[in-house]
Amino acid sequence: MQEQERNIRYNAYVEAKIAKTHAWPSLFNSFWVGGLICTLGQLCNDLILLWFPSVSTQSAWAYTLIILIFLASFLTGLGVFDKIGAFAGAGTIVPITGFSNSITSPALEFKNEGIIFGMCAKMFIIAGPVIVSGTVSSMIVGLIYLFV
Amino acid sequence: MNEWYVYLIVFATGGLVCFLGQVLIIKTKMTSARILVTFVVLGVVLEAVGIFQPISDFCKAGINVPIIGFGASLARGAISAVKSTGILGIFTGGLTATAGGIAAAIFFAFVFGIIFKARTKKL
Amino acid sequence: MERKRENQTVFFDNKPKIIGHYSIVGPKEGKGNLRKYFSEIEEKDDFFGQKTYEKAERVMIERALDGAIKSANAKYSDVHLFMAGDLLNQIISSSYAARSFDIPYVGVFGACSTMVEGLALSACLVDGGHFDTIACATSSHFSTAERQFRFPLELGNQRPPTSQWTVTGSGADIISIKGNGPIITCATFGKVTDYGISDVNNMGAAMAPAAMNTLIAHFKDTNTSPKDYDLILSGDLGKLGSEILIDLMEEQGYKLGLNYKDCGQIIYKRNQDVLMGGSGCGCSATVFNSIIMKKLMSGELKKVLFMATGALLSTTSSQQGDTVPGIAHAVVIEGVKK
Numbered sequence: 001m002q003e004q005e006r007n008i009r010y011n012a013y014v015e016a017k018i019a020k021t022h023a024w025p026s027l028f029n030s031f032w033v034g035g036l037i038c039t040l041g042q043l044c045n046d047l048i049l050l051w052f053p054s055v056s057t058q059s060a061w062a063y064t065l066i067i068l069i070f071l072a073s074f075l076t077g078l079g080v081f082d083k084i085g086a087f088a089g090a091g092t093i094v095p096i097t098g099f100s101n102s103i104t105s106p107a108l109e110f111k112n113e114g115i116i117f118g119m120c121a122k123m124f125i126i127a128g129p130v131i132v133s134g135t136v137s138s139m140i141v142g143l144i145y146l147f148v
Numbered sequence: 149m150n151e152w153y154v155y156l157i158v159f160a161t162g163g164l165v166c167f168l169g170q171v172l173i174i175k176t177k178m179t180s181a182r183i184l185v186t187f188v189v190l191g192v193v194l195e196a197v198g199i200f201q202p203i204s205d206f207c208k209a210g211i212n213v214p215i216i217g218f219g220a221s222l223a224r225g226a227i228s229a230v231k232s233t234g235i236l237g238i239f240t241g242g243l244t245a246t247a248g249g250i251a252a253a254i255f256f257a258f259v260f261g262i263i264f265k266a267r268t269k270k271l
Numbered sequence: 272m273e274r275k276r277e278n279q280t281v282f283f284d285n286k287p288k289i290i291g292h293y294s295i296v297g298p299k300e301g302k303g304n305l306r307k308y309f310s311e312i313e314e315k316d317d318f319f320g321q322k323t324y325e326k327a328e329r330v331m332i333e334r335a336l337d338g339a340i341k342s343a344n345a346k347y348s349d350v351h352l353f354m355a356g357d358l359l360n361q362i363i364s365s366s367y368a369a370r371s372f373d374i375p376y377v378g379v380f381g382a383c384s385t386m387v388e389g390l391a392l393s394a395c396l397v398d399g400g401h402f403d404t405i406a407c408a409t410s411s412h413f414s415t416a417e418r419q420f421r422f423p424l425e426l427g428n429q430r431p432p433t434s435q436w437t438v439t440g441s442g443a444d445i446i447s448i449k450g451n452g453p454i455i456t457c458a459t460f461g462k463v464t465d466y467g468i469s470d471v472n473n474m475g476a477a478m479a480p481a482a483m484n485t486l487i488a489h490f491k492d493t494n495t496s497p498k499d500y501d502l503i504l505s506g507d508l509g510k511l512g513s514e515i516l517i518d519l520m521e522e523q524g525y526k527l528g529l530n531y532k533d534c535g536q537i538i539y540k541r542n543q544d545v546l547m548g549g550s551g552c553g554c555s556a557t558v559f560n561s562i563i564m565k566k567l568m569s570g571e572l573k574k575v576l577f578m579a580t581g582a583l584l585s586t587t588s589s590q591q592g593d594t595v596p597g598i599a600h601a602v603v604i605e606g607v608k609k
Contacts, residue, residue: 007467007594014468014476017515018433026429027170034166034214035159042158042209046151061212066252068213073253076425077260079267085427090169092427093180094187094214095162096249101427102180103253107261109423112323119261123254126181126426130215131250134188134222138242141196142226146235173429177470180428266424268317268324268414268439 026089033084033091041068041095065096072097076104102126154208161210169214184215191219195227221245279485280459280492281391283398289390289567289604290404290450291343293335294560296553297413297439303539308561309440310338317414317439324414325363331441331553332357332368332410339406339443343450350374350445354393354407356385357552358416358437365408374406382581383478383507384461385409386442386556387600390577391458393446394602403448410441411551420471420586431472435509435535436545442556451607453567457493458602461485463583465596471589475512475535475547478580481597482508483519485578489601490525497527500603501572504563506555506579507535509547534558534579555579567606575604 045064048055055063072092075081081101085092092098103123110122124131169183178186194200200220203211211217225245229237243250275282293310301312311334313319319327332355340347353372355365356379369376381388389407396402416437417424446455464481482505490496497503497520508516513533520527534555535548559577566572578601589595 004467007465010466010480011468013518014473014511014515017476017518018473018511023174026174027167030170031163031167034169035163035210038162038165038209038213039155039159041162041213042155045209061217062248064209065213065218065249069249069252070256073256073260076427077264079264079425081427082425083427086429088166088427089429090173090183091163091166093173093183094166094169094216096213096215096218098180098184098427099215099218099249100253100256101425102184104257104260105266105423105425105427107257108264108266108425109418111261111265112325115262119258123257123261126422127184127253129181130184130188133185134192134219134246135242137189137192138219138222138226139238141192141223142230142238142241144196145227145230146238177431177472179422180426266414268424 029087030089030091033088034094037068037092037095037097044068068096069100072100073104076101077108099127099130102130157206158208158210161207162213165211165214165216187215188219191216192223195220195223218246218249277492279461279488280457281395282457283394283455285398285400285448286454287394287397287446287448288450288452288454289444289564290447290452291339291345291445292443292560292564293338293342294442294557295331295335295338295440296557299413299543300438300440300538300557303543304537305558305561308565309557310342310561324412324418325359328357328359328364328410328412328415329368331412332364332408332443333371335410335441335443336368336372336406336408339408339445343445343447345404345445347372347374350404350406351402352377352396352405354379354389354405355409356380356389357410358382359419364410381598381600382583383550383552383554384579384581384598384600385552386559387506387577387579387602390444390446390455390602391460391600394455394458397446397448405446406443407446408441408443409552409556411437411439411553413437413439416551430546433470433473433475433511433547435474435507435547435550436539437551438538438549438553438557440553440557442553442560444560453564453607454605456603456605459485459489459492459600461488461599461601463596463598465594467594469592469594471584471595473511474550474582474595475509476515477582477595478597478599479508479512479515479519481599482516482578482580483523485599485601486520487523487525489576497525497530500530500574500576502563503527503531503576504559504578505531505533507548507550508533508580509535509550511547567604570606570608573606575606577602577604
């Protein structure tokens with residue numbers, strides 16, 4: 001009991017002791033890098049529609065996302081993405097680029113443990129939860145719509 | 149003139165979504181996996197209650213490029229498949245709609261995983 | 272013969288000495304404050320010519336041990352025991368490195384406190400007359416630690432502001448009853464202390480209470496106070512952790528003054544973007560086996576209290592939401608008298 005009190009006190013003390021870092025620079029960076037990536041996506045989308053008028057809007061979006069996924073994956077392989085990410089934070093994590101990076105980075109990382117149990121198995125250590133939670137929640141939505 | 153206006157909106161709204169993500173990271177010490185999960189589920193919910201489409205019409209890439217759009221596609225796929233094929237749609241709808249993105253991410257990760265090697269952070 | 276022990280502290284009457292030492296570091300550490308003190312700096316390749324980072328870490332230990340034995344002007348056959356530990360699961364770096372030597376081996380684990388743990392245990396065994404000469408070593412590698420404890424290297428995330436940078440480096444010492452060198456006079460073994468910190472990115476705060484416990488036990492057992500030492504050196508508390516330690520000690524009535532330093536804070540330069548400073552087994556090992564040992568040998572430092580702290584967590588315990596227990600061991604080393 002006494003220990004618990006001591007721990008709570010210590011945690012509060014540590015929390016207060018942590019130097020307040022200025023959040024504004026990182027918030028600003030995440031804003032403009034994130035905005036830029038989205039603008040790049042819009043540009044891709046518009047160009048696809050312009051050059052290939054036969055493509056449907058839905059497919060144009062799919063192509064756009066695939067292009068962004070490719071770029072993020074490629075930059076990850078070159079070892080550039082983690083530097084951009086360290087600078088922009090959520091600015092690169094929240095767009096689809098973050099999803100792509102979260103699959104490519106463990107693939108690179110665990111290559112040494114073999115292709116099957118290293119690369120292929122560990123590819124989803126971060127993206128796995130995203131796919132699982134997205135799929136399950138969308139299935140729940142589908143279930144609801146079945147009865148509505 | 150109109151075109152530039154669209155890009156401005158995309159930049160502002162897309163930036164805002166990422167800004168909110170950064171606020172979450174700073175305030176809650178969330179790791180990137182949790183951030184991604186939160187935003188995907190948010191996208192599913194937005195689509196399910198039917199307000200994603202109007203937002204998307206206004207923000208365009210500003211909401212579709214962030215992982216929220218991925219969640220919305222999952223939900224949209226599930227909903228439309230349920231309407232057309234019934235119960236089977238619950239299982240096939242979501243992943244069918246997002247198959248392109250997931251397959252691309254896996255494929256590129258595999259290819260670049262073979263080609264490149266992980267390096268120490270040099271900050 | 273009677274052995275002296277006071278609570279947590281053991282005293283060595285037979286003067287176990289550090290007769291050889293060696294430190295090897297990676298490129299980033301080589302650019303830091305202690306550049307001119309390290310025995311060996313790998314300037315470019317943090318793979319150390321190997322295929323994986325894990326193998327690179329083994330090579331560091333092998334080179335450190337080899338260098339330490341050479342610096343003691345000894346032969347491999349003179350070393351009767353090799354004691355080593357590191358951060359990786361099942362301390363593979365140490366055990367695999369020991370594979371290449373024809374020396375009996377004991378693996379020790381004390382997380383980042385391993386260097387002092389090794390020095391203290393070696394001194395006990397040498398002082399007790401069981402072994403004449405023991406080699407002890409430890410290592411850590413940024414990239415192996417990062418991939419075991421945190422995220423893939425290429426993941427584009429930001430490091431939390433309280434996090435520390437694992438030192439790529441290895442240090443080794445030869446402790447012997449014969450020969451000349453700084454003398455280990457006593458060692459204080461610490462208790463595992465947990466003040467309920469669960470943030471794995473805030474190791475300094477998790478380990479500071481353990482450091483406080485060990486320091487206080489040491490001062491009480493030896494009847495000394497902080498000003499009796501030329502230098503009180505903590506392992507890898509980092510900026511935040513050492514500030515907390517100073518506060519905690521003041522609460523207990525001990526004032527840590529200018530003679531208190533933290534390895535994690537001195538190894539890197541300010542502009543190297545390491546946030547709270549260095550950490551890992553290699554942090555205390557390389558700092559001690561470079562600048563501190565040189566100053567002890569030259570007599571510039573006469574009495575050093577060297578305490579390294581460790582966070583005894585695993586990825587499993589932290590994923591299950593457990594708090595981070597800390598440990599700290601300390602040794603007193605007296606410099607060569609001129």
